[in-house]
Amino acid sequence: MAHPPSYYAATANDHTPPAPLAGDEEADVCVVGAGYTGLSAALHLAERGYSVVVLEAERIGWGASGRNGGQLGVGQRKDQRSLEEMLGREWARRLWDLGLESNALVKDLIARHRIDCDLKPGLLHAGWKRGDANWLKEEVEHLAKDYGYTAMRYVPREEIREMVATDCYHGGILEEGGAHLHPLNYALGLARAAREKGVRIHEQSPVIEVTQTDPAAVRTTGGTVRARHVVLACNGYLGKLEPRVAGTIMPINNFILATEPLGARARELIRDDVCVQDTKFVIDYYRLSADGRLLFGGGESYSPKFPDDIASFVKKPMLRVFPQLKDARIDYAWGGTLAITMTRLPNFGRLAPNVIFAHGYSGQGINIATLGGKLIAEAVAGQAERFDVMAKLKTPKFPGGTLLRYPGLVAGMIFYALKDRLP
Structure with missing residues (x-):
């Protein structure tokens, strides 16, 4: 099979x-x-x-x-301030160090074993709500001050509009150590x-x-x-x-689509070819493929079963972010199962x-x-x-x-x- x-x-x-x-x-x-x-x-x-x-x-x-969406993050699934509140500074620091190592390990394995998987740098966390922008800015400042980590920077609303062709976001964090790849x-x-x-x-x-x-x-x-x-x-x-x-x-299901190759339009959507994920609880996440398609993950499903029409299911959140893609052909749409705790x-x-x-x-x-x-x-x-x-x-x-x-x-x-x- x-x-x-x-x-x-x-x-x-x-x-x-x-x-x-x-x-x-x-x-x-x-x-x-x-x-x-x-x-x-x-x-x-x-x-x-x-x-x-x-x-x-x-x-x-x-x-x-x-x-999956192919997004390679830095750190754990929970933000560092939340980990400190849950576990205390010492334990949270050890998890932070392991999180940094995990990112470096993936890149080292790819380089050492010459794995051809379209690795590209950059991950942008995009603030969906106005209040998210302040939270993101404070996270950058906290990691720089208390952890000495400076490989990320806050991106104000005006700049994020230049980086991503949408008016949806109020600010963001650019993780220079983040990346994306063909999973x-x-x-x-x-x-x-x-x-x-x-x-x-x-x-x-x-x-x-x-x-x-x-x-x-x-x-x-x-x-x-x-x-x-x-x-x-x-x-x-x-x-x-x-x-x-x-x-x-x-076990929960998640869904992704891939548009047709977009040619020059691709870099108009995501100027620096970074991957993007927003701050919603049910997040949107997206990036450009090696051949210039938009790979967009999103939508909510509360059933173990997949939607009958995955492409239409995911196209709705995609068009909230990129209404200019209303006429773009969808070449692939699929789902998969992950596990949350x-x-x-x-x-x-x-x-x-x-x-x-x-x-x-x-x-x-x-x-x-x-x-x-x-x-x-x-x-x-x-x-x-x-x-x-x-x-x-x-x-x-x-x-x-x-x-x-x-x-x-x-x-x-x-x-x-x-x-x-x-x-």
Whole structure:
């Protein structure tokens, strides 16, 4: 089975055929899931000398890793002042340092393994409401004063109108360390690098059971992998595989479209070719592709099902920002599933001494999931201090558990979506 239709699938640059698990294998570590977390963990473990098998139910980057907006942020999903209020200055500072490292790690992996994924610099946070502009300006000042971080600057309303061809925004932050990339080709590049280090990747091999033994037996319909350690890296596709942590995440769907190539109009929309995301609770995010299309993500969906017409669904928020694109042809439209947590911070932990997991990146997956894989490799190797910085974050379960969490989500999302529409 190929990847679901999308602009990313149509422009994927690695077409290695799948090799499903057939028979029994042994490894030091079995990784379940071939997204950013699993591929990064496999690569870093292999570099440490571990034998690694990766089992993927579908194809590499099948989930959010191959369908997301391609925005590479700096830091965690929560802003730094909120982290300080939640966790105190010392813990928040450690998360900030890990967040900076996560961004640098992605860029280092791309350079070191020569991953062709259209990496471009710059991320613009755009203030949707008038009051957001003051908040954004204060965040820049806080990071410069208390963290010594000066690789971002405040952009006033007049300048942001010159950078982005819309009147929607009241100010913004330009993150010079932020970037954007082709997310599926990044995942495929990680997989290639892992294979070159000896990692065995079996796609189309859904896991049906992980035994509570040492070594563990990870079973698929085609065979079994026996391993001293197991890494669960399933994120929004965890399903019923591990009910002990399933309730800490909420799988939700997000949607993106790609216009026709816009030629010279593309840089008229986004002057400096940076990626953009706004400050709404249900955010719009967009950027230009390597061939000059607008890739626009947005819209709200409160059902596990995809809309019947994704293109029309996403075109509505796109035209609120760029009404001048009303006649632009839509060439691709797709959706995907990600996992959010109640706190919007990821959920790391252990289910047994030999079973470790990380998921729930809440839209900050490119950098934090890649770092998560590296921290998992450190923890498997017995150096768990940095993994534990993340694992100590308290991740409450969604009210109602896995069966009744969606009604609560619907109520909450409707409330915040209404707030987005108010002045």
